[in-house]
Structures are given as C-alpha cells and as structure tokens.
Amino acid sequence: MTEQKIDKDWWRGAVIYQVYPRSYQDSNGDGIGDLNGITGRLPHIASLGVDAIWISPFFTSPMKDFGYDVSDYCDVDPMFGSLSDFDVLVETAHSYGIKIMIDLVLSHTSKEHPWFVESQSSRDNPKADWYVWADPKPDGTPPTNWLSIFGGPGWQWHAGREQYYQHNFLVEQPDLNLHNPEVQDALLDVVRFWLDRGVDGFRLDTINFYFHDLELRDNPALPPEERDDSIAPKVNPYNHQLHLYDKNRPENLKFLERFRALLDEYPAATAVGEVGDAQRGLEIMGEYTKGDDRVHMCYSFEFLSNHRPDAARVVQVMEDVDEKAPDGWACWAYSNHDVVRHPTRWDLPPAACRAMTTLQMCLRGSVCIYQGEELGLPEADVPFEDLQDPYGIEFWPEFKGRDGCRTPMVWDESNQNAGFSAERPWLPVSHQHLAMTVSLEEADPGALLHHYRRAIAFRHAHRALKTGTHSRVSNTGTVVHFTREHEGETIFVAVNLSGEPATLDAPAGEWHQIGQELGSAAPGPDGKLHLGPWQPALALKA
Secondary structure, three states: OOOOOOOOOOOOOOEEEEEOHHHOOOOOOOOOOOHHHHHHOHHHHHHHOOOEEEEOOOEEOOOOOOOOOOOEEEEEOOOOOOHHHHHHHHHHHHHOOOEEEEEEOOOEOOOOOHHHHHHOOOOOOOOOOOEOEEOOOOOOOOOOOOEOOOOOEOEEEEOOOOEEEEOOOOOOOOEEOOOOHHHHHHHHHHHHHHHHOOOOEEEEOOHHHOOOOOOOOOOOEOOHHHOOOOOOOOOOHHHHEOOOOOOOOOOHHHHHHHHHHHHOOOOOOEEEEEOOOOOOHHHHHHHHHOOOOOOOEEEOOOOOOOOOOOHHHHHHHHHHHHHHOOOOOEEEEOOOOOOOOHHHHOOOOHHHHHHHHHHHOOOOOEEEEEOOHHHOOOOOOOOHHHOOOHHHHHHOOOOOOOHHHOOOOOOOOOOOOOOOOOOOOOOOOOOOHHHHOHHHHHOOOOOHHHHHHHHHHHHHHOHHHHHOEEOOOEEEOOEEEEEEEEOOEEEEEEEEOOOOOEEEEOOOOOEEEEOHHHOOOOEOOOOEEEEOOOOEEEEEEO
C-alpha cells in the first residue's frame, strides 16, 4: 500500500467551520449542545465541503464565561460529554476528511483552576508567581490604570494576599503570568496533550493578551477621534486607552516560537490566532505570522467590525495587509460567537450575503465561517430576562451582549426548538430562525445554503484562489476587483458590492467566463462587464 502524502500546508487557503458547542446540537435532552451532538451533525458539515472544524471551548469550567474560563485544560466538562466522546468526534471527523481544531485559552484560567487556588493561598507557594499579582499603590488603588474588556478596572483585590491580580476579562478569569517559564511549560504540556489525542490544530483565543508589561506602566489615553468599537462596544471605557502595556507585548514572539516548535513535531498541526486590537490588529497579525517559526495564520477584526465593507473599504483592508503583513497569512471571518451576525450587523439583503460570501472565498488568506452563517441567520433578539452573557447584562441596553449570535442552530421543524433539543434550550430559539432551518433550505434550490456549498467548491477547484498571489486589489466605484495567480492559473475576480448596477472594463486579453453557478456575469458586446446589483464576474485567463 502506498503511503499517503501528508500536506503540511493544508491550512493555507482552508475553509474552517466554527462550532459553538453549547448551541449546535443537544444529544441528551438537557437543552445544551454537546460533543455527541456535533458528531451526529458531521454529515451536514461535510456537505459544505469545509476543510476543518474549530470547536469553541468544551473544557471543564464553572461557565462564568461559557467555557472561556477553564478549570481543567485536559478534560471535557460533563455537560459536553467525556474524553471518549471527544475521541469519537475526532475519529468520525477524520473519516469524513475533516480536520479538528480546538479553542485554546492560554492567557487566563478560571479562578477555580487548581493553579490559581494554590497561587492565591500565599505569596510564597510554588505557584505564587503563576498569575499576575501586584501590590497596590500607596493609596490602596490598583497598580495601573489597565481596564477589563468586560468593563471596569482590570485588577481585582485579593484580601488573602493583600495584592491585586490582573484580569483582562471577568474577575473570575485571572491572567496567567507567561513571564514565568514554568507557566509556559505547563501550557505547552496542554498543547501536547491534545495533539497526542489527535487534534489537527488550535484556534488561540486572545493571542495578543499573553504577556503584560513587567514595569506596570499605565496605558496612555486614546483621543476620542481614534477610538474604535470593533473590539469592545462603544459604551465601554476600554476604548478610551491605547493598550500598549496590558497586551501586545514583544515578549510574546519568543513564546509563539516555542509553541510553533512544538506544533512542528507533529505531521501537519496548525494554529490560527485571534488578534484583539483595534489600532494595531493587522500589524500584530503580520508580526505573529511572519516566517515559519510563529503561528501559521491570524485573524484580526477588520471584517468583524460594525463598518459594512464597501468596495473602498475592502481595498483599504487588503492594502493594509500588503503593507503591514506582506509575509503573513490572514484568516478572514465575517461572523463568530462574539459579534453580531453579519447579515444584521451590516444590514445585508440575501443577494448581498451571496456577494460577500463569493468575495470571501476569493480573497487571499484562509476563511472562518460560523455555524448558521451558511443559512444566512440574522442576529436573534434575546429578551433581557433570557440573557446569559455577563457582558450583555453589564452593558444592557446600549450593548445587548453576545447571546444574539449564540442561540441554537436550527435544523428542522420537528418541534419549537427547531430540532436542536427535545427540551427547553439554554437560550431561546429565534422565531425568525424557524423559517430558515437546514431542512427548509435544503429543499429550496435558491437558498443561501446551496450558495455556500457552491462558493466553497469553487474555491477548492482553483488553486489560485486557495494559495495564489493576488494583484493589487482595486475598486472601480462599487466594484472591487483583482486577480489571483498560481502556477499558470490566473483568475480575475470582480464583485459589485452595491444594490445598484455597475459597469467595469473587462480585463485585457483572452479570458473564459467561470463561476456561472455563482451568478458570474459575462462581458457584453461592448467588451465591458455589466454587473447587476451584488453580482460577481469571474474569469479564467486562457
């Protein structure tokens, strides 16, 4: 038998499907999604043609931040199942040719993690320096002006140690001190545990939050005109600072090199980092993905922001990538578990959702799509009394939190819970979503679900779209256009990002129209491309 060649670069240009396990499929009737539920729905995921699944945290946790507060990195929370359930999920996914990536939260733990329980017990225990502890200022106030992304100070007083501990997120999520080599070693042991268990890679939560400034310097103020609400809502004072010292520290690069060296011990392991920074996101992405000794890819928030990306905006983002991350690799996402779903956030009609999907599958970089995105689900309106997200409860009603994008996946019309669960779900199913279930869209040839499948297949059919170079991305009015090239295959891409018709000169030379299944326009008798609202034009150079 011939040994199958391993593609170490499978991640380059890959399409990754994010699963939020609490909300994907409940297999045991407790109203909460679980690992066996994901396994049972793998046929749907495989039908999309994606390369990998990114699973949000399922580790043991008190669930103050729904799994992003980990109390045991090497076990499954009972609400999601068991390690053996995870093993079955990995094996089954691999049988479909789908790789498994898991969400690692390395910047902080739960305060219930045994490491923190020991660390807080005294100032001289073996793990006393495993978290970011600091003395108060002489007047008793916190050591610095650093803020929590969830609102308020980024420090919490601990009476036992008579010190503050840092928390970039909830007070129940103390920050690890990665300046301590023992902490780095312990976290890398976690990475090895899951690699040995068969995972193919990791999504690294808040990858730029791993280190803090040892000198404990205050962050400078950010002028109002420079504030951006892509990372935190407008009403959050977190936006009032330039975060120079509580994150984005240069020491992180050495740790990422250690992390990458460990991944490189395995045949084809990969990682994508989440860069949470409104001012320097693309620059940090470039730093973290440069060369072959850091992480493979990162995503920042350019297309996760509230600003609808018209043609000029897309051009600006891609020019910024070319300037700030010329040797890096982006991973483009429109939606995830932390932001308002993009059909609502950008107020997109169905035709616009198709156009944006076509564009995403043609951009240089890899792609993350979020569960339900393939159905075109809008943001759910969750009443205050049903909110679970502490972020939303804190800032209601100016910011409604993240529950609206986390409501259950809708599968069929078998019950009022759309087939997600036989019992009351942890978040209510949106009535609007009930008319957009997988089964209903499967039966409708014009549904967005089928467009996602076609767009993903189109990307996979053309190596130039997966891994090729791109020309300078330009726009002519509302039309964004560029070419992608790889080993003699050259593809022209134009997408009208407008509800009005547009005209564009056809590319010079001999081209063949492709992408008819995506609604691609052909040149008219005058040699120009006449694009309807939200219409693409795709062509292959002869």
